[in-house]
Structures are given as C-alpha cells and as structure tokens.
Amino acid sequence: QAALTQPASVSGSPGQSITISCTGSSSDVGGYDYVSWYQQYPGKAPKLFIFDVSNRASGISNRFSGSKSGNTASLTISGLQAEDEADYYCASRSTTNTRVFGGGTKVTVL
Amino acid sequence: QVQIVQSGSEVKKPGASVKVSCKASAGTFKTYSLHWVRQAPGQRLEWMGWITAASGNAQYSQTFQDRLTITKDSSASTAYMELSSLRSEDTAVYYCATEFFGSHLFESWGQGTLVTVSS
Numbered sequence: 072q073a074a075l076t077q078p079a080s081v082s083g084s085p086g087q088s089i090t091i092s093c094t095g096s097s098s099d100v101g102g103y104d105y106v107s108w109y110q111q112y113p114g115k116a117p118k119l120f121i122f123d124v125s126n127r128a129s130g131i132s133n134r135f136s137g138s139k140s141g142n143t144a145s146l147t148i149s150g151l152q153a154e155d156e157a158d159y160y161c162a163s164r165s166t167t168n169t170r171v172f173g174g175g176t177k178v179t180v181l
Numbered sequence: 182q183v184q185i186v187q188s189g190s191e192v193k194k195p196g197a198s199v200k201v202s203c204k205a206s207a208g209t210f211k212t213y214s215l216h217w218v219r220q221a222p223g224q225r226l227e228w229m230g231w232i233t234a235a236s237g238n239a240q241y242s243q244t245f246q247d248r249l250t251i252t253k254d255s256s257a258s259t260a261y262m263e264l265s266s267l268r269s270e271d272t273a274v275y276y277c278a279t280e281f282f283g284s285h286l287f288e289s290w291g292q293g294t295l296v297t298v299s300s
Contacts, residue, residue, distance in 0.1 A: 072243060074225060105285035109226075116276055116290040117226065123286075160226050164285045169242060170216065170228040 075100060075161055075173035082179040088149040091176045093161035094142060099171055101142035105164035108137060108146045110157050111175075117160060121146060148178070156180045183209050183279045187291040193298050198265040201294045203277035205258045210234055213279040215260040216287060217251060221273040229275075232260060234282050267298045 076094040083089040093100065093108075100106055106124045109117035119128045121137040124144060134150045144163070148155055161173040188202040203215065216231040230241035232251045239251040245264070253260040260277060275294045278287035 074227075103285070107286045109287070111226075116293055117278075117287070118290070119286060119288060122284070162226075162228075162287065167240075169240065170231070170285075172218075172226040172228055175225045 072165065072169065072171055075163060075171055077159075077161060077173040077176045079174070080177045080179060082181055083148075083151045084181045085151055085153065087151050088147060089151060089178065091146045091148075091159055091161075091178070093144040093146070093163075093173045095144075095163055095171070096142055099163040099165040100139065100144050100161075102166070103164045104139070106137070106139060106144040107162050108135075109160045109162065111160065112157050120159075151180055153180050183213060183289040185277060185279065185289055185291040187275075187277060187294045190295040191297070193267050193296065195268055195298055195300055197267050197298075198263060199267060199296050200261055200263040201275050201277075201296070203260045203262070203291050205260070205279065207258050209258050209279065210253055210255045210260070212282050213288075214282065215251075215253065216278045216280060217249075217262045218276045218278060218287070219273040220276070220293075221270070224273075226276075229262070231280070264296075267296075269298050272296065272298045 108121035111117040124139045125137040136147045159176045165171045214234045217229040232239045248265040250263045277291045279289045
C-alpha cells in the first residue's frame with residue numbers, strides 16, 4: 072500500500088509557525104477521522120502527539136494542533152522551538168482496518 | 182501507559198527467518214492490540230501488521246502477506262513477529278506498538294529491535 076504523502080522537509084525560525092501536510096485518499100485519510108501524528112528523534116522510538124485528527128496526546132504542548140480537510144491532514148507547530156527539530160510522521164486507518172504511515176517530514180529549526 | 186520490552190538485536194543470513202518478541206505489562210493483551218512497524222536505515226516508518234486484542238486474529242500488510250507471522254501468548258503478555266525469507270532490504274529496526282481497543286492509534290512503543298540481514 073502506498074505511503075501517505077508528506078513534504079520531505081519543513082523549516083522555520085524560532086517562534087514561527089509551520090504546517091506539515093499529509094495527503095492520502097478517500098480510502099484512508101479522507102475516509103476516517105483516525106489520523107494520528109508521531110514525533111521521532113534520531114535513534115529513538117516514535118512518540119504519539121496527535122490522535123483522531125486533532126486531539127493532543129497526554130502531556131503534549133498546545134503549540135501542536137491537527138486538522139483535516141478532505142483527503143489531507145495537517146499538523147501545525149506554533150511558536151517553533153529548538154526542541155521541535157525532529158521527524159514527524161502521520162498515520163491513518165485504511166480500508167480493511169489496516170494502517171498506513173506517511174513518508175515522514177524532517178522539521179528544521181533555523 | 183503500557184510498558185513494552187523487545188528482544189535484542191539479531192543478525193541473519195539471507196533466506197533465514199527471524200523472530201522478534203515484544204513483552205508487555207501483565208494483562209495488556211486483554212484490551213490492547215499489538216502492531217508491528219519497521220524502519221529501514223534513513224527511511225520512513227512502515228506498517229507491517231497487527232494482532233487484535235478481541236479475537237486474537239492477525240492481519241498483515243500486503244507487502245508482507247506471504248512471509249510474515251504475528252502471534253501472541255496472552256498468558257505471558259508477549260507478542261511475536263516472525264519474518265521469513267529474509268533479504269538485505271529487510272535490514273531495519275522493528276518496533277512493536279500498542280493500540281487500546283478501537284482507538285486507531287499507536288500509544289506505547291517498544292525500544293526497537295535491529296535486525297541485520299547480511300551474508
């Protein structure tokens with residue numbers, strides 16, 4: 072199954088806002104409100120940040136927010152901080168109850 | 182959060198099989214399903230398959246359909262991922278991750294198990 076489409080990289084200066092898109096199809100992102108987002112530092116396991124499109128996981132800063140329109144979900148990071156520099160992955164439920172990840176986006180804080 | 186500990190690194194020859202374990206807190210598998218996700222060096226996360234809490238049935242990505250087996254021993258709170266006919270492209274870190282029944286998210290992750298396939 073094809074991966075969801077994410078930009079390879081997004082960058083911003085401290086304090087700025089950035090948005091990462093995650094585009095799928097009506098068989099996954101567009102068909103279910105089960106999009107989640109994960110942060111991953113190099114050499115570490117991923118960590119849940121956002122679930123069900125827009126709900127923050129426990130302990131996650133309100134600087135992180137999620138949304139969805141049609142077949143595209145988005146993760147917005149506001150007030151960008153140095154510690155936000157990491158890889159971010161979206162994931163979605165797909166038809167037949169399988170799961171699919173995005174290609175990943177490297178966030179760089181300039 | 183569920184605590185998960187995976188088995189250690191493995192080195193395998195092409196054509197061999199590997200079996201990775203994922204031990205969770207006692208009673209986890211009564212309410213949590215268990216997914217397997219892999220990540221090749223420098224590459225994206227790739228969903229492989231899962232075993233459900235309710236029925237104990239396993240479901241696989243079409244990519245791995247014919248050489249992946251996921252099982253669990255609920256009494257030991259341990260799940261297993263066995264991948265056969267290994268090739269060099271299977272060199273990756275393999276993660277297990279829990280999903281609370283019906284939540285459709287990967288809540289807790291294991292530390293990862295590096296599997297290296299090399300002749």
